[in-house]
Amino acid sequence: MSQTSSTEEKLDHLKHYFVDSDQQFEASKLGMWVFLVTEILFFGGLFVAYIVYRAWYPELFLLASEELDAFWGMVNTFVLIGSSLTVAMAIRSAQLNQIRGLIINLWITIGLAITFMVIKYFEYSEKFAKGIVPGSAYSYEGVAHEKANIFFSIYYMMTGLHGLHVIIGIGLMIWLVIKAKKKVFHSGYYTPVEITGLYWHLVDVIWIFLFPLLYLID
Amino acid sequence: MATNDSTTNVKRLQVRRYKPEENPETHYLNQEKGLWAWLTTVDHKKIGLMYLGAIAFFFFVGGVLALLLRTELLTPARSFMDADVYNQVFTLHGAIMIFFFLIPAGPAVLGNFILPLQLGAKDVAFPRLNLASFYIYVIGAVFTLVAIFTGGVDTGWTFYTPYSATTGGNVMAMTFGVFILGFSSILTGMNFIVTIHKMRAPGITWNKLPLNMWALYATSIIQILATPVLAITLLLLTMERALGIGIFDPALGGDPVLYQHFFWFYSHPAVYIMIVPGFGVISEVISTFSRKIIFGYWAIALSSLAIAFIGFLVWGHHMFTAGQSSLANMVFSFLTFLVGIPTGIKIFNWLATMYKGSIDMKTPMLYAMVFLFLFTLGGFTGIMLGALSVDIHLHDTYYVVAHFHYVMMGGMVMAFLAGLHYWWPKIFGKMYSEFWAKISLGLLFIGFNMTFLPQFVMGAQGMPRRYFNYIDQFQSFHQFSTIGAYVMGVAFVIMAGYMLHSLMKGKPASANPWGSRALEWQTSSPPDLHNFHHTPVVINGPYDYHKPMSEFQLGIATSHNGHGHHDHETVNVPKTEKEQA
Numbered sequence: 001m002s003q004t005s006s007t008e009e010k011l012d013h014l015k016h017y018f019v020d021s022d023q024q025f026e027a028s029k030l031g032m033w034v035f036l037v038t039e040i041l042f043f044g045g046l047f048v049a050y051i052v053y054r055a056w057y058p059e060l061f062l063l064a065s066e067e068l069d070a071f072w073g074m075v076n077t078f079v080l081i082g083s084s085l086t087v088a089m090a091i092r093s094a095q096l097n098q099i100r101g102l103i104i105n106l107w108i109t110i111g112l113a114i115t116f117m118v119i120k121y122f123e124y125s126e127k128f129a130k131g132i133v134p135g136s137a138y139s140y141e142g143v144a145h146e147k148a149n150i151f152f153s154i155y156y157m158m159t160g161l162h163g164l165h166v167i168i169g170i171g172l173m174i175w176l177v178i179k180a181k182k183k184v185f186h187s188g189y190y191t192p193v194e195i196t197g198l199y200w201h202l203v204d205v206i207w208i209f210l211f212p213l214l215y216l217i218d
Numbered sequence: 219m220a221t222n223d224s225t226t227n228v229k230r231l232q233v234r235r236y237k238p239e240e241n242p243e244t245h246y247l248n249q250e251k252g253l254w255a256w257l258t259t260v261d262h263k264k265i266g267l268m269y270l271g272a273i274a275f276f277f278f279v280g281g282v283l284a285l286l287l288r289t290e291l292l293t294p295a296r297s298f299m300d301a302d303v304y305n306q307v308f309t310l311h312g313a314i315m316i317f318f319f320l321i322p323a324g325p326a327v328l329g330n331f332i333l334p335l336q337l338g339a340k341d342v343a344f345p346r347l348n349l350a351s352f353y354i355y356v357i358g359a360v361f362t363l364v365a366i367f368t369g370g371v372d373t374g375w376t377f378y379t380p381y382s383a384t385t386g387g388n389v390m391a392m393t394f395g396v397f398i399l400g401f402s403s404i405l406t407g408m409n410f411i412v413t414i415h416k417m418r419a420p421g422i423t424w425n426k427l428p429l430n431m432w433a434l435y436a437t438s439i440i441q442i443l444a445t446p447v448l449a450i451t452l453l454l455l456t457m458e459r460a461l462g463i464g465i466f467d468p469a470l471g472g473d474p475v476l477y478q479h480f481f482w483f484y485s486h487p488a489v490y491i492m493i494v495p496g497f498g499v500i501s502e503v504i505s506t507f508s509r510k511i512i513f514g515y516w517a518i519a520l521s522s523l524a525i526a527f528i529g530f531l532v533w534g535h536h537m538f539t540a541g542q543s544s545l546a547n548m549v550f551s552f553l554t555f556l557v558g559i560p561t562g563i564k565i566f567n568w569l570a571t572m573y574k575g576s577i578d579m580k581t582p583m584l585y586a587m588v589f590l591f592l593f594t595l596g597g598f599t600g601i602m603l604g605a606l607s608v609d610i611h612l613h614d615t616y617y618v619v620a621h622f623h624y625v626m627m628g629g630m631v632m633a634f635l636a637g638l639h640y641w642w643p644k645i646f647g648k649m650y651s652e653f654w655a656k657i658s659l660g661l662l663f664i665g666f667n668m669t670f671l672p673q674f675v676m677g678a679q680g681m682p683r684r685y686f687n688y689i690d691q692f693q694s695f696h697q698f699s700t701i702g703a704y705v706m707g708v709a710f711v712i713m714a715g716y717m718l719h720s721l722m723k724g725k726p727a728s729a730n731p732w733g734s735r736a737l738e739w740q741t742s743s744p745p746d747l748h749n750f751h752h753t754p755v756v757i758n759g760p761y762d763y764h765k766p767m768s769e770f771q772l773g774i775a776t777s778h779n780g781h782g783h784h785d786h787e788t789v790n791v792p793k794t795e796k797e798q799a
Contacts, residue, residue: 017340017748018417027343027416034408038446045450045480049465052476135461136470147471153463157454 013189025191032195036202039165043206046158050213053154057147064143064151065218067132069123073215076119077207083112084204087173087197094190099180102193106177109200113170120163127152134160158210165203172196231420233755234775235768238729238742245647245744260345261747265352266330267645269322272355276318281710283311288669288703291696294688301686305372306387308684312375317396318359320630321488324495325406325441326351328637329434331645333410335738335745336428338419338754343412344405351405354398361395364388374684376485379466379477383458390459397452400445403491407441410434419737420774421756428736428760429518433498436522440487440494440529448484451477475540482533490529492626494522496633497564500586503636504568505761506734507583508575512761514567521560528557535604539613547606554604561597565590580732581655585636588663592628596621599674614684617677620670628666635659635713642717643731647744648724654716661709668702733767736760740771752776 011021018024054061086109093101131139134156138149176193179185185193246263250256256264286307290297299307330348334341342348365371369387382389414427414435455477457463464470466477497518505512512518534542534550542550568590577583599621603609612618643649672695677683681692688696730739737760741750752773758765 017345019753023416027412030415031344031408031412034411034442035404038404038408038442041443042446042450045447045454048480049454049476052473053465135457135463137461147464150464150471153457153465157457157463 013184013191021188025194028191028195029198032198036198039202039206043158043161046154046161047209047213050154050158053150057145057150060143060145060147060151062218063145064148064155065214065216067127067140067143068155068215070215072119072123073211076116077211079112079116079119080204080207083109083116084201086112087200091190091193091197094185094193095187097187099183099185102185102190103177103180106173106180110170110173110177113166113173117163117166117170120159155214158214162203162206162210165206169196169200169203172199231755232775233772235771236740236750236752236754236773237771238740239751240729240742241647241726242742242744242746244746245742246747247647247744249747258349260341260349262330262334262342262345262348263645263745263749265348266327268352269326269330269355272352272359273319273323273327276314276359280311280315280319281707283307283314285703285707287311288700290686291688292700294690294693296686302372304686305684306370309371309374310366313362313371313392313396315626316375316488316492317399318355318362320492320626321399321403322355322406323634324492324498324630325410325434325437326355326402328499328634328641329406329410329437329495332430332641332738333413333434334417335644335741335749336431336736336760337413337417337422338737338750338756339413339417340748340750342409343417344409347405348409351402351409354402354405358395358397358399358402361391361398365391365395376481377452377455378481379455379458379472379474380468382455383467390456393452393455397449397456400449400452403441404445407438407445410438411442414438419754419756422737425515426756426759427519428498429501429512429515429522430495430498432519433494433496433501433522436526437491437494439523440491440526443530444484444487444491447480448488451480451484454480475537475542478537478540479533482536483530486533486536487526487529489626490525492630493633494525496589496630496637497522499633499637499640500568500589502734502736503582503586503640504571505763506640506732506736507578507580507586508572509578509733509763510571510575510761511759511763512567513570513573514563515759515761517563518567521563524560525557528553528560532557535609538606538609551604551606551609555601558597558601565594565597578732581650581652581659582636582640582732584656584659585632585639588659589629589632589636592624592632592666596624596626596628599624612677614682615677616673616681616683619683620673620677623670623673628670640732641738642720643727644738644743644745646721646724647727648720649727649731650720650724651716654712658709658712658716661705661712665702665705665707665709668705669699670702672696672698672702735762735765735767735770737770 014021014024018027086105090102090105090109093099093105127133130142132152133139134153135149138152140148143151173196176196179192246261250259250261256268259265286299287304290299290304290307330342365388368391371387371389371392373382373385373389377389377393382393414431418427454463454465458466458472462470464472466472466474468474501512501518532550532554534546535554538547538551568586579587599617603612603618603621639650639655673681676692676695676699679692681688681695727743729741729743731743732739735758737754737756738745740754750773753776755772755774756770757772758769
């Protein structure tokens, strides 16, 4: 950041209550990290519910997990890991002042995120058709366990909240593209790209935990 | 920070003395005009004031509800409201006082106003998120009001399943309101952590941080770690009611005790969100009015963090009778005792600070005294409740109610009022009537003890909490308690009276009416919109009363007032010298 001398540096982005760009950048980044901690605890509650119920009904989890399609789960895993790569490349483009590269990488990331959601949509609708729905309307007979609904409640809560985070991420990146086209970002100021990238990596990491815990345990 | 001189990282500053301006013409209250400017302000001081208005409203509502409850309890049978109404009223009293008053009172009101001033910053790190947190709070409050007027809630403030998943009324709107409220608390905590880390004025190292900052730092850590768990818990509860997902409902194969674990994993640390900012206020007040350096700075600072840490490990003590394993009970009981240690460290350090100090019994100091007395009683009875065998007898009795009110009202509310009276001249630039403040405080102290001391006795004799009816032997205790509640009501009316009088016709306050050394007093009262007319520089600790005042009024010497984009302020020493020449 301190490569550019202060006379050349564009300072439109600098808020008046910060001393300099570095302070503003570091504050924003720390803020995002703190927010990510709250996200981990938010999902942590669901992971605890998962652990508790799996400890009580281990056979239920093995049986019910067979209803999930590990192939499409794996495809989605690669889609999300790929999008983490492109978002990292977007940050690198911004650092190198390559605004066109930044925009292209953001578009690829958005495309991958939408791919993830489309695959998720087909997975959900296939289950809904069978009667595997969250809550008391559950009517599927294919899992030979009286508490099968609980596994799928946890499944829908975890993947649903994760999906909501993916949708929020798509919105954030569209906003970044709009700002990038307005030439807001340059090598001296790319804080929103950086912290959205951090957020996106977290969304990716949560899926990396969800995938084996839900799809691969059978 | 960037430096133009690549050979050294040492930053050289031109420093000069700035005396705070007395009774300034323009300050943060009149620099931006109009209602719209208030509603859209990103100034931490104004946001703190808006929070103050909101929590004062909810404190009034919650207080009226409490008086209704106490009035109903004058007689053993029905006095004037039905049992169903009674259940709704005590639920609302608890939920409003906890979620809408106690939790925001420390961080969002006093913290918001004081934190950037004590750090010498112009604002918090994310002013727009700060404003967002206020509106999120308002939206959460609207949902709660909707819940009240569309069927009410009778679950108690804890929303225990399975009752909360099956009872009538509008539990969903209420829990959703509290869910939303959680985000406002998270944003405040996030803002404070980043501000304390990144925006301290030159010279404020971690060992020169006022203890109020350490307390708010510990509080913020609890806020960001605990509140998300409440959010997910209430989301699951909402889903339970909406869809019947079966995680907490035994009828669907779920486990209601799991709800209690989730709920108390937040709600026990949450009581520290409420009380720890109070500890910070007490440290400031006691040192200022004893005119003496604080005793055991690091002990007080670190004990706040220790309380935050241990507070996460004791939630099971709310569930001693809920069917936990006896091993878990023993571990939670032991850990609960541990909380007493850092709390005791604080109490002893405050007493040691007062020892041989020149104590000035102004209103804030009297509040601090009341706090020490009542909070210690509340703390000791907490140890009693943490003891396993005693708790089996006292669980869910008025003893618990009395303990909770001693720590929360005797502790936090007294500390909050100490802080409000302490910073009142800074916030509004006006003094209040010491005479009426002391009358009100005396009545409050008498009324408080009349209300809650009998409840210890009642509880020990077996009066269960939350009951609409009771047997005749408890009537005299209940009546005594109710009269005490009325006395407190009178005290609060007097308080509202002299505070309004102070706002209208109060004598103007000087910049530093208490002679404090802390940074927030080294600017005018009320402060400028940007807090200081200069970037403050700190060379002494905030409690160094043995050093002359002139050493506390330092700032970076620059030709402008230190606002706007001022990259040259970082180091450019030659330029500054040229400007001065």
